[in-house]
Amino acid sequence: MSAHVVPRRIYFTVFTLLMVLTFATVQASNLDLGRWALVVALVIACVKATMVMLWFMHVKYSSRLIPLGLVGGFVWLMLLLGIVFSDYLSRGWVPYPGK
Amino acid sequence: MTPTSATSHQGEPHAHQFVDAAQQAHAATLGMWAFLITEILFFGGLLTAYAVYRWMYPEAWADASSELDLGLGAFNTAVLIGSSLTMALAVHGAQTGSRREQISMLLMTILLGGVFLGVKVVEYSQKFEHHLVPGAHFRFPGAEAPHAELFFGMYFGLTGLHAAHMIVGLGLLLWLLAGALRGRWTPDYATPVENVGLYWHFVDIVWIFLFPLLYLVHRH
Numbered sequence: 001m002s003a004h005v006v007p008r009r010i011y012f013t014v015f016t017l018l019m020v021l022t023f024a025t026v027q028a029s030n031l032d033l034g035r036w037a038l039v040v041a042l043v044i045a046c047v048k049a050t051m052v053m054l055w056f057m058h059v060k061y062s063s064r065l066i067p068l069g070l071v072g073g074f075v076w077l078m079l080l081l082g083i084v085f086s087d088y089l090s091r092g093w094v095p096y097p098g099k
Numbered sequence: 100m101t102p103t104s105a106t107s108h109q110g111e112p113h114a115h116q117f118v119d120a121a122q123q124a125h126a127a128t129l130g131m132w133a134f135l136i137t138e139i140l141f142f143g144g145l146l147t148a149y150a151v152y153r154w155m156y157p158e159a160w161a162d163a164s165s166e167l168d169l170g171l172g173a174f175n176t177a178v179l180i181g182s183s184l185t186m187a188l189a190v191h192g193a194q195t196g197s198r199r200e201q202i203s204m205l206l207m208t209i210l211l212g213g214v215f216l217g218v219k220v221v222e223y224s225q226k227f228e229h230h231l232v233p234g235a236h237f238r239f240p241g242a243e244a245p246h247a248e249l250f251f252g253m254y255f256g257l258t259g260l261h262a263a264h265m266i267v268g269l270g271l272l273l274w275l276l277a278g279a280l281r282g283r284w285t286p287d288y289a290t291p292v293e294n295v296g297l298y299w300h301f302v303d304i305v306w307i308f309l310f311p312l313l314y315l316v317h318r319h
Contacts, residue, residue, distance in 0.1 A: 005194045006187070015184040022176050022310075026169070029315040041311035049304045056187045056300045058293075063125065066132050073136035077143045084147050088154065 004061035014055045021048050111287045124290050131294040135301045142305055145260065149253045149312065152246070157317070159246030163239070164316035166231055167254070168222060172314040175218050176306065182211035183303040189275070190296040193289035201279040201292070208299065209272050212265055219262055226251070257309055264302045271295045 025044040033040055054060040059067055111120035153160045185207040192200030230238035231251050239247040275295055278284055284292050 005191065008188065008191060011184055011187045011191070015180065018180045018183075019177060022173065022180065025311055025315065026173055029311070037315075037317060041315055042308075045308050045311055048307045052183060052300050052304050052307070056183055056303075057297055062128065065129060069129075069132055069136055073139045077139055077146075080140070080143055080147050081150060084151060085154075088151055 004058065006055065006058065006061065010055055014051055018048055018051060120287070127290045127294060128297075131297050135297060138301060142257075142260065145253070145257055146308075146312075149257065152249050152253065153316070156243065156246035156249065159243035160250055161317035162241070162243060163231075163247035163250035163254075164313065166229065167314050168225065169314050171218050171222055172310055175215050176310045178211050178215050178218070179303050179306050182208050182215070183300050185211060186296050186299045190289065190292050193279075193284040193292035194286055196286045198279060198282055198284075201284060202276065205272055205276045205279055209269060209276065212269050212272065216262060216265055216269075219258065223255075226255075254313055257313065261302065261305050261309060264305070268295070268299050268302055271298065 021044055025041055028040050028044070029037065031037070053070070059070065113120040113123040117123040117126065185204045189201055189204035189208060192198070192202075192204055226232050230236050232255070233248045233252045237244070237248050237251070241247075272295065275284070275292055278291065
């Protein structure tokens with residue numbers, strides 16, 4: 001079997017960057033960013049998750065089938081959130097009789 | 100025609116339905132990923148409920164979130180990222196055939212996973228002491244109390260489901276450790292270490308999202 005062996009140096013670099021980003025997300029939460037606070041927190045979390053997947057989980061070195069399936073999984077999650085929120089956000093937009 | 104047996108092809112042994120050991124390993128990786136993708140949606144249902152209630156009751160979410168211990172949450176985030184590093188190194192040990200690295204790194208991962216759950220026990224017991232566990236004894240000042248109770252329901256649901264995954268992960272790590280001690284994981288057969296590694300990193304990713312969503316709501 002010929003799995004791609006990732007050099008240890010890369011693991012240590014990714015770990016260090018993940019720690020820096022963890023520090024950054026805590027610091028950012030102290031700033032008065034208003035509604036952007038959630039966006040900043042989620043963007044940092046997505047960057048961290050992507051780094052874990054690419055290097056710790058070897059997606060960068062895997063066959064194309066893995067990222068394809070992975071993107072599919074997130075598309076389904078977005079469908080779930082999207083359809084649920086298209087309901088909640090649009091409630092009250094159109095008045096209807098009896099209410 | 101010679102019958103296909105487990106070792107009829109050249110190279111490493113593999114089950115007869117696979118062309119070679121590389122294809123077998125690839126199939127195992129793909130299967131593990133398919134499972135993890137279903138796990139995204141397993142947590143996704145709860146996360147969607149979280150998102151809806153956060154959108155409905157932003158003030159309650161901000162007040163209730165500030166009751167969580169940010170220091171412990173951040174510490175646990177660091178611990179879990181550290182355990183992901185040691186897990187990745189354990190996989191490195193299996194792929195390079197270093198039994199020493201496998202054993203030491205699996206032990207470190209188990210230790211860090213144990214620390215995470217230990218901190219979680221401390222946090223949970225604080226919530227019980229502060230009457231922040233949803234139910235008959237829930238106490239929260241102000242008119243937002245019922246919605247703060249919802250937040251803590253989401254908090255215990257999400258972190259509880261995550262902790263359950265950690266406990267399963269620790270069991271798998273102990274099994275890997277037993278195998279490493281007997282020298283079962285080699286560059287020719289590292290698949291179990293790699294796949295448990297994928298699971299462990301997935302659990303880390305879930306926490307990477309839970310930490311800002313639960314501990315960092317509107318803190319300024």
